[in-house]
Amino acid sequence: MLTEILHTLPQVLLDGLTLGAVYAIVALGYTMVYGILELINFAHGEIFMTGAFIGTAIFLTMTGLGVMSAMPALLALILVLVVTSVLTGVLGMGIERVAYRPLRKAPKLITLITAIGVSFLLQDLVRFIAELKKGNYIITGPSLFTNQVTVEASSLFSTFNNAQLKSSSIILIVTAIIMMFALDFFINRTKWGMAMRAVAQDRETxxxxxxxxxxxxxxxxxxxxxxxxxxxxxxxxxYGTIDPYIGFILGLKAFTAAVLGGIGNIRGAMFGGVLLGLLEMFAAANLSILSGGVLGGEYKDVFAFAILILVLIFKPEGIFGKAVTEKV
Incomplete structure (x- = not known):
């Protein structure tokens, strides 16, 4: 059993790191909003999904106009990332202004229901537009950075098998690291970051x-x-294929990652996302081996949410969170 697990461990680690980077960045959105408003913005997963559709639409438009063949793929990706970031950032501000700000003094349950309603609204809106334009809401993403890189893990330890890594995985991991470090610098070293921390600490003061x-x-x-x-x-x-519902389950897992690291803690969300990605890919690859064939890789989602339950039972403040003592 141990030998079988070690065979696939390098591939599991690389795949888990790639998926964990996605969870970590999405978890940051949950933890930032919760840190300031104590609101679980369940529409955040749909903003992630909307970004995937906007970016894919821009790529397809650029391909149709012949722009993609006229510029390096990496430059095109950077351009699409910047444009999509601005558009989804404005979308997030609009959602806050229209849906959340009027309810800021309302009971938290009302804002929570509103967030769920906004998520369904975005799902159906994106589905309607996709079907109107393409006739199908399942869209194939751009085929970029598909070159395979072989990681010679067997040369380090004979029990390991070599692992395959797509160029897009490397770009995703590097970009995620840059975004996480940039956000950490922004929060802890800039005037606006200080203001955000002050509002999170005590809004009235x-x-x-x-x-x-x-x-x-x-x-x-x-x-x-x-x-x-x-x-x-x-x-x-x-991952190539997107649909209007990718943000739902991924958003829940990113929220799980935020809780795992400590909701409201920026570095905790980063760590929780990466850890959850690694654990999920380990479960997908090895649950069948560990359970003697009773459980398969399809139970990886159950594994992820079981972790959330255990964290809430034994350490509800999360790994990096601090228990708050209420003064009477």
Whole structure:
């Protein structure tokens, strides 16, 4: 059993790191909004999905116009990432302004239901547009960076098998690392980041200290949604096929990653996303071996949510979170 697991371990680690990078970036959107508003923005998964569709539409338009053949693929990807980030960032700000701001003083259950309603609205809107334009809501993404890179793991340890890695996986991981470091720098080293931390700490006191709370909240939604949209583009490039429902289950898993790392903690969300991706790919590859064939790889989603339940039972504040003591 152990030998079989070790055979596939290099491939599992690489695939898990790729998937975990996606979870980590999407989890950042959940944790940023929760840190400031204590709101679980369940529409964030759909913003990720919308980014995937916007990026794919731009790629297809550029291909039809012959632009893709006239410029390097990497430059085209950067251009699409920037445009999609801006569009999804503005979408996130619009959702906050229309759906969440009027309910800011309402009970949290109402804003939670509103977030779920917005997610369904985005799903159906994207499905309607996709079917109107293409006749089908399942869209094939751009075929870019499909070259396979062989990782010679067997030379390090004879029990390991060599692993295959697509060029798009490398680009996704590198881009995710850049975005995570950039966000960490922005939050901890800039004036706006300090304002965001102040609003997260105490919204009323920050307002008294001349911090424009509404602008800070709008900026938080813009940054989180921009990162989610860019990750949607990378997802479409990496996995090839997208549909209006990819954001639902992936959003739930990203939320699980945020809770695992410590909801409201930026670095915790990053760590939780990567850890969840690794655990999920390990389960997909080895559940059948570990259970003697009783459970297959299709139970990886159950495995992911079982982790969430265990974390909520034994460490509800998450790995990097801190338990809050209420003073009476």
């Amino acid at each position: 920050a307002a008294l200290m001349s911090v424009n709370v509404n602008k800070v909240i709008s900026l938080t939604f813009f940054v989180g949604s921009a990162l989610g949209g860019a990750t949607g583009v990378l997802f479409a490039v990496q």
